[in-house]
Amino acid sequence: MxxxxxxxxxCGEAFELLILRDERxxxxxxxxxxxxxxxxxxxPKTAKTHGKxxxxxxxxxxxxxxxxTRERIEYEEAHDD
Ligand SMILES: [Zn+2]
Known part of the structure; x- marks a missing residue:
């Protein structure tokens, strides 16, 4: 959201609002x-997003x-006479 x-x-007030859908x-x-x-x-959202x-x-x-690693082990096991 x-x-x-x-x-x-x-009135010149600066504020933050979380706006739900269709909300004015x-x-x-x-x-x-x-x-x-x-x-x-x-x-500073970019740093957070970058870290994620x-x-x-x-x-x-x-x-x-x-x-x-698993593939290599399987390969080696399959070819280990
Ligand atoms: Zn106002």
């Missing part, structure tokens, strides 16, 4: 619906290594 930042055009943002200070969504989010992607890649590599 996305959290957006808004500026209230009526309203200023928490003056309850005006005349709010503008900010485009940029100053959140790296962990997923490492997990995949570990799995692939395990499969390769």
């Amino acid at each position: 996305p959290i957006y930042e808004y500026d209230c055009a009526t 943002p309203v200023c928490p200070a003056c309850e005006s619906a005349d709010v503008t969504r900010k485009l940029s989010l100053p959140r 992607a790296m962990r997923a890649a490492k997990k995949r590599d570990r799995r692939m290594n395990a499969e390769q």
Whole structure:
């Protein structure tokens, strides 16, 4: 669920809102619906996402290594007279 930042055009309040589907943002200070969504989010999300992607890649590599090891053992066992 996305959290957006808004500026209230009526009172100038800046606030963050978690917007559910079809929900209209309203200023928490003056309850005006005349709010503008900010485009940029100053959140360090990329580092977090990057770390998650790296962990997923490492997990995949570990799995692939395990499969390769198993295949090699099976190959060696099959060819071990
Ligand atoms: Zn307001």
